[in-house]
Amino acid sequence: MSQxxxxxxxxxxxxxxxxxxxxxxxxxxxxxxxxxDKKPFTIVIPPPNVTGQLHMGHAFDExxxxxxxRFKRMQGYEAxxxxxxxxxxxxxxxxxxxxxxxxxxxxxxxxxxxEFVRRVWEWKEKYGSRILSQLRKxxxxxxxxxxxxxxxxxxxxxxxxxxxxxxxxxxxYKGSRIINWCPHCRTALSDAEVEYVEKPGHLWHxxxxxxxxxEYLVIATTRPETMMGDTGIAVNPKDERYRHLIGKRAILPxxxxxxxxxxxxxxxxxxxxxxxxxxxxxxxxxxEMGQRHNLEFILVLDEDGxxxxxxxxxxxxxxxxCRKAIVRDLEAQGYLVKTEDYTHNVGTCYRCHTDVEPVxxxxxxxxxxxxxxxxxxxxxxxxxxxxxxxxxxxxxNWMENVHDWCISRQLWWGHQIPAYYCDDCGHMEVSKTxxxxxxxxxxxxxxxxxxxxxxxxxxxxxxxxxxxxxEKTPELEYFYPTDVLVTGYDIIFFWVARMIFSAMEHMHxxxxxxxxxxxxxxxxxxxxxxxxxxxxxxxxxxIDKYGADALRFTLITxxxxxxxxxxxxxxxxxxxxxxxxxxxASRFVLMNLTVPDFALPETLSLEDKWILHRYxxxxxxxxxxxxxxxxxxxxxxxxxxxxxxxxxxxxELCKPRLGEGADPAASEQAQRVLGHVLTGVMQLxxxxxxxxxxQVWQGLRGADSxxxxxxxxxxxxxxxxxxxxxxxxxxxxxxxAIRTRRAExxxxxxxxxxxIIVTARGDLYRSAEPVLKKLAYGSHxxxxxxxxxxxxxxxxxxxGTARVYMPMSDLxxxxxxxxxxxxxxxxxxxxxxxxxxxxxxxxxxxxxPAQVVEGEKERRxxxxxxxxxxxxxxxxx
RNA sequence: GGAGGCAUAGCUCAGCUGGCUAGAGCGCUCGCCUCACACGCGAGAGGUCACUGGUUCGAGCCCAGUUGUCUCCACCA
Numbered sequence: 027m028s029q030x031x032x033x034x035x036x037x038x039x040x041x042x043x044x045x046x047x048x049x050x051x052x053x054x055x056x057x058x059x060x061x062x063d064k065k066p067f068t069i070v071i072p073p074p075n076v077t078g079q080l081h082m083g084h085a086f087d088e089x090x091x092x093x094x095x096r097f098k099r100m101q102g103y104e105a106x107x108x109x110x111x112x113x114x115x116x117x118x119x120x121x122x123x124x125x126x127x128x129x130x131x132x133x134x135x136x137x138x139x140x141e142f143v144r145r146v147w148e149w150k151e152k153y154g155s156r157i158l159s160q161l162r163k164x165x166x167x168x169x170x171x172x173x174x175x176x177x178x179x180x181x182x183x184x185x186x187x188x189x190x191x192x193x194x195x196x197x198x199y200k201g202s203r204i205i206n207w208c209p210h211c212r213t214a215l216s217d218a219e220v221e222y223v224e225k226p227g228h229l230w231h232x233x234x235x236x237x238x239x240x241e242y243l244v245i246a247t248t249r250p251e252t253m254m255g256d257t258g259i260a261v262n263p264k265d266e267r268y269r270h271l272i273g274k275r276a277i278l279p280x281x282x283x284x285x286x287x288x289x290x291x292x293x294x295x296x297x298x299x300x301x302x303x304x305x306x307x308x309x310x311x312x313x314e315m316g317q318r319h320n321l322e323f324i325l326v327l328d329e330d331g332x333x334x335x336x337x338x339x340x341x342x343x344x345x346x347x348c349r350k351a352i353v354r355d356l357e358a359q360g361y362l363v364k365t366e367d368y369t370h371n372v373g374t375c376y377r378c379h380t381d382v383e384p385v386x387x388x389x390x391x392x393x394x395x396x397x398x399x400x401x402x403x404x405x406x407x408x409x410x411x412x413x414x415x416x417x418x419x420x421x422x423n424w425m426e427n428v429h430d431w432c433i434s435r436q437l438w439w440g441h442q443i444p445a446y447y448c449d450d451c452g453h454m455e456v457s458k459t460x461x462x463x464x465x466x467x468x469x470x471x472x473x474x475x476x477x478x479x480x481x482x483x484x485x486x487x488x489x490x491x492x493x494x495x496x497e498k499t500p501e502l503e504y505f506y507p508t509d510v511l512v513t514g515y516d517i518i519f520f521w522v523a524r525m526i527f528s529a530m531e532h533m534h535x536x537x538x539x540x541x542x543x544x545x546x547x548x549x550x551x552x553x554x555x556x557x558x559x560x561x562x563x564x565x566x567x568x569i570d571k572y573g574a575d576a577l578r579f580t581l582i583t584x585x586x587x588x589x590x591x592x593x594x595x596x597x598x599x600x601x602x603x604x605x606x607x608x609x610x611a612s613r614f615v616l617m618n619l620t621v622p623d624f625a626l627p628e629t630l631s632l633e634d635k636w637i638l639h640r641y642x643x644x645x646x647x648x649x650x651x652x653x654x655x656x657x658x659x660x661x662x663x664x665x666x667x668x669x670x671x672x673x674x675x676x677x678e679l680c681k682p683r684l685g686e687g688a689d690p691a692a693s694e695q696a697q698r699v700l701g702h703v704l705t706g707v708m709q710l711x712x713x714x715x716x717x718x719x720x721q722v723w724q725g726l727r728g729a730d731s732x733x734x735x736x737x738x739x740x741x742x743x744x745x746x747x748x749x750x751x752x753x754x755x756x757x758x759x760x761x762x763a764i765r766t767r768r769a770e771x772x773x774x775x776x777x778x779x780x781x782i783i784v785t786a787r788g789d790l791y792r793s794a795e796p797v798l799k800k801l802a803y804g805s806h807x808x809x810x811x812x813x814x815x816x817x818x819x820x821x822x823x824x825x826g827t828a829r830v831y832m833p834m835s836d837l838x839x840x841x842x843x844x845x846x847x848x849x850x851x852x853x854x855x856x857x858x859x860x861x862x863x864x865x866x867x868x869x870x871x872x873x874x875p876a877q878v879v880e881g882e883k884e885r886r887x888x889x890x891x892x893x894x895x896x897x898x899x900x901x902x903x
Numbered sequence: 904g905g906a907g908g909c910a911u912a913g914c915u916c917a918g919c920u921g922g923c924u925a926g927a928g929c930g931c932u933c934g935c936c937u938c939a940c941a942c943g944c945g946a947g948a949g950g951u952c953a954c955u956g957g958u959u960c961g962a963g964c965c966c967a968g969u970u971g972u973c974u975c976c977a978c979c980a
Contacts, residue, residue: 035940222978229980247980260980297979309980371978416907420975423906427977515975550915552973584916584928589908590973592915600928603942614939654919662917662927677939685938762946769946775935857924870960878922878961885923 033616033725037609039573043717047162050720055734056167058106060504067103068508069095070489071168072521073176075114077121077153080160082547082555082581082593083514085565089578090544090657091512092166096713097652098509099167100738106505108492109161109168111154113177115440115481116211116377122146122439139438146439160566165574165716167734174492176484177441184491185441185484186458188532193445193456197396197531198433200445200454202388204313205432206373209331209345210380213436214389216480217429218519220382222371229368230353231299233361234259237275237284243268244363246298248370249308250356251349254281254337257322258304260315263289265300279361280352281338288319307386323386329436331383345383390434390443390477394527398425401527410526410536413655414588417518417543424519431524433480440478447473486524489537511538514546515588542655545590547581552592568598575715576602582714583661604665605718608711611673612722615700618684620693624701624726627694632793633679634699635747636754640671641703642745648710649738657714664711672703675758682796701726706739753787756826757794763825764802764832770846771821771837778805782820784813785828817902824850824895826888844903851896854889861886 050056058066069091074084091107099105119134122145126132134142154175161168174181192198206215227248235242243259256278261268268287275284292311293302306316307325316323326337333340333348340348356362373382402425404410405418412418434443446461447454450469455461461472487495489511493502507529513522522541529537549555555562568577579601585591630638644667651660683689683696705726712719712733723733764781773779781804783791791798791809798804814820819835821843861882864870871879 033939036942222976245980249980292979294979299980302980304980311978311980370980373978420907424976519976552915586917589916594915594929596929597915599942603940606940606942610940610943612939617939651919656919658917659919666927673939674944678944681938765945766947769934772934775937775945853924861923864960867960873960874922881923 033613035610035613037573037606037718037721039575039605039717040570042721043163043165043569043574046717046720047165050167050732050734051162051170053732055732056107057169057171058104058505060500061104062504064102064104066505067095067098067105068108068505069106069510069512070108070492070508071110072511072513072517073110073112073174073485073488074157074161075117076111076150076157076175077114077118078157080157080164080565082563082565084157084161085164085577086544086547086581086591087512087514088161088164088166089581090542091510092164092716093578093582093657093713094510094512094542094652094655096167096716096734097738099734100709100712100736102737104504106172107166107168108172108174108505109158109166109170110174110488110492111157111176112481112485113150113175113440115435115437115478116213118146118150119437119439120211120377122149125149134438142438163566163569163574164578167716172492176481176488180494180497181484181487181491182441183458184487184495185479186444187496188483188487188528189444189479190456190458191532192392197393198390199393200388200390202386203391203430203432204307204310204384205387205389206382207327207329207331207385207387208375208378208380208382209327209329210378211375211437212329214387214432214434215375215382216432216482218482219376220373221376221379223374224369225372226367226369227372229298229366230356231363231365232279232303232356233363234276234279234301234303236271236287237277239274241271243271243276243287243301244299245301245303246366247303248368249305249349250352251333251340251345252305252308252326253278253303253352254333254340255305255307255324255326256281256283256285256303257306257316257324258285258319259287260290260293260302260304260319261287261300262293262295263291265293265295267300279359280355286319286321290315290318308384310384313384313386325386327383327385389432390445390479392431392433394428394430397527397531398428400530401425401523404526404530404536410538411540413540413542414586417515417541417588420515421518421523425523425527428523431480433483434475434477435480436476437478440481441484443475443477443479445475447475449473482520482524485521486528487532489525489529490533495532506533506537507535508538510540510542512542512544515543516546518543540655543588545585545588548590548592550592550594552590555593563593563595568595572598572602573605573717575605575718578716579604579661579665579714582657583665585658587655604669605715607669607673608708608715608718608722611668611677612704612725614677615697615704616725618693619697619701619726621697621701624698624705626702627698629695630699630747631683631692631695632750632754632757632790633676633797634695635750637671637676637703638699638745639747639751640667641706642742645706645710645739646741649741652713661714664707664714668707668711672707676700676703678801679797682800709733709736709739753790756787756828757790757797759825760791760828760830761798761802763823764804764830767821767823767832768803771834773803773834773837775803778803779832779834780805781807782814782831782833783807783809783828784811784831785809786811787827791828813898813902822899822902824892824899827891829895829899840903844900847896847900847903851893851900854893854896858886858889858893861889 095105095107123134206220208215229246229248230250231244231246233242233244259276271287272289274287276287278285304312304315306312306321306323324336326333328334331345333343335341375382402422445454445456448464448469449471451467453464453466455465463470489508490506493506495502525537549561576598580597647663648660680696683692708719708722720733785791788809795807798807820831820833821838822829822831864882
């Protein structure tokens with residue numbers, strides 16, 4: 027026992043976190059097995075980038091998941107949190123290329139594909155576990171034995187399986203279409219990977235002479251550099267100004283090429299000049315017009331964003347350089363009519379933020395319309411539910427308007443597309459296994475498609491590929507579909523939507539029942555945390571300084587689903603303080619501990635019943651809140667229960683019964699209730715703050731015990747003491763009122779007051795005497811049914827059903843006292859008047875629930891009692 | 904152009920299916936090193952719940968509109 031008294035005054039997370047984590051992991055507490063006797067509960071982690079480092083966004087995401095999984099595990103589910111990492115095609119490739127350039131001055135082309143990919147794997151082996159150990163620091167209770175990687179063998183099989191299947195169904199096709207090209211990453215991107223940014227630009231008005239006439243057209247363009255690819259001019263068919271020109275031809279300036287003028291509904295008459303230059307290879311709308319009107323398709327940019335051989339004099343120029351040159355030439359040759367400032371949206375690459383170039387290119391696509399149908403239905407029918415609900419609309423809206431998904435990437439790091447081309451006959455074969463012999467001509471000169479798949483193609487399969495699909499594994503059978511997916515709103519389109527349609531297509535069942543969407547972590551000023559701003563806060567530094575529990579609690583509280591959170595160190599500090607509060611409360615309990623267990627005693631005091639009642643309610647509420655994904659609300663309730671109810675009141679209320687000289691029976695009784703409530707509340711808090719709760723648990727139950735394998739507390743009807751609870755609140759009101767009076771009168775804390783309590787509930791206050799003495803600084807308590815005859819020189823205070831007299835003649839200022847009482851009386855009278863107004867309203871009495879009406883009446887009775895006492899006090903002054 | 908979020912105390916935010924005198928943290932004021940904790944204890948000050956109208960016995964919450972602000976989607980060259 028002596029070592030218990032030596033517990034330090036402040037909680038030191040550094041001392042225990044790693045040790046406890048190791049203990050949990052080694053004990054296998056994170057492991058989940060196929061277990062027909064239990065119900066499964068599954069979460070798959072949103073796989074962080076394999077080369078990434080833990081940032082606040084991860085910390086937030088993982089904390090939510092860990093809280094849910096620990097809760098369900100304690101509730102008795104076979105809870106699997108399946109971890110893994112994503113190969114993150116572009117991001118990782120860029121990183122390795124950077125390192126290669128910086129360290130060796132080489133490009134990936136210098137190494138060649140095979141060697142480069144080998145280097146990336148090397149990099150992955152070296153840095154891929156960094157993020158995993160960082161996840162551990164947070165306390166994440168993943169089943170690490172089941173760690174998966176999007177490019178490991180099983181997942182690669184799943185990718186091939188899906189590709190071949192979709193291809194055979196005609197849902198994957200290769201075609202020449204307009205795609206977004208990032209000249210820096212040198213790859214195609216999907217629509218989702220383009221971020222539009224408003225940028226200042228110009229609207230150049232350019233004169234196009236009409237062939238065989240003196241007339242000319244003026245065209246407004248923001249992108250003169252693609253002019254060399256113009257193959258037509260479009261006007262609106264209803265536009266009177268240009269009707270006579272339809273069917274004629276114009277001369278493309280500088281290139282001196284003849285291009286047709288045609289009519290198309292797409293053209294807005296009132297924008298610019300009402301004429302559009304059509305560049306089918308470099309604009310999605312022009313592409314469509316090009317197809318409708320059978321225009322020529324001329325590509326003028328190469329994969330670096332430089333002008334190609336079709337660009338005449340500008341060949342070899344970078345696109346921006348070319349823009350300047352063309353504007354200069356147009357002006358010099360008299361074609362430029364005017365230049366306007368114009369801000370417009372420019373597409374940029376979500377990885378490197380380079381302006382993307384719409385270009386026509388042969389790529390692989392997933393045909394979305396048929397897949398989207400089921401994906402929308404599953405959500406609309408409630409098979410997948412979004413929390414908060416509003417994201418449902420964002421999802422369906424996107425799904426309903428989604429374009430085909432460009433899945434090929436001109437990268438080297440990723441799943442190489444399982445399509446094979448025969449050099450001899452040109453046949454293409456899509457196959458799960460490598461093709462070495464052409465099935466058509468028997469030729470053996472076979473090349474695999476050079477491109478790799480979009481990273482998100484493999485992540486889309488994550489909920490089932492990680493469980494072994496396409497194999498029919500017992501894990502897949504048992505743990506699928508998963509229960510909750512936790513992720514930020516920023517990747518609903520990238521990932522969530524694609525998982526849903528993939529699962530519907532391949533599993534014929536949704537990938538998860540609930541999608542819990544959270545917001546972004548912002549800095550204290552509300553700005554996005556970013557590398558370029560340098561305002562990111564490293565979660566690992568926070569953990570090191572304040573502990574993982576304080577960080578976790580900060581990320582959970584004061585926040586509701588779907589909303590962004592502002593992170594500030596001050597919040598972490600206050601939660602660190604909360605940890606310390608918990609620590610000291612348990613230190614107090616341990617210091618006074620003599621009983622061997624916390625079985626509840628037969629007899630319970632008023633305050634025991636009060637705290638047990640409140641605790642019991644807390645169990646129910648926290649459980650309900652967690653079931654409804656209201657983690658922030660649950661955490662808030664735990665905070666105030668522990669700090670306010672348990673520490674500030676109950677522990678203080680217990681003190682008269684504990685310590686030296688106390689009655690052993692009463693002490694034992696108090697200890698049992700203290701221990702019972704403390705252990706229970708540690709369990710409720712454990713999903714949020716795993717470390718300190720385990721530490722306290724082991725202090726109370728022994729180091730060979732773990733809170734992780736304890737059972738989630740249950741609501742217990744036997745602990746429902748509503749009436750005693752109300753009585754106790756009454757006593758507390760009295761205590762508060764006395765404290766307030768003392769503070770108002772500047773009574774020094776050392777001065778004990780005599781208390782004369784006048785009340786009809788004499789038994790109640792006599793039984794509460796020790797508590798009143800302790801908390802209300804009474805050195806003696808007298809309970810009377812009627813006011814003492816001589817109250818001169820006494821201050822009185824009214825609270826609930828009691829009036830308290832304190833003989834402190836030297837401190838009383840009668841006039842001030844009168845004012846104070848009058849003010850209180852006015853307040854009470856006002857409240858009664860408001861209630862009367864309600865009760866006199868027939869409609870209220872008629873229509874409001876009986877419970878509410880009865881409540882108002884009850885409140886009125888109490889207020890009236892208070893009023894009477896106040897009036898009496900005033901008379902006695 | 905379309906959709907959505909947010910607007911509650913000085914600051915940051917909770918407030919579940921409408922129901923007592925709207926809460927917390929931080930900050931602020933006053934008093935306390937009270938034998939678990941000064942990372943603490945006690946007592947306070949501080950709010951026309953953005954605005955207007957409506958529904959209701961009753962609105963911070965529901966409906967319509969207005970203003971401000973942020974975000975997403977679309978992409979009129």
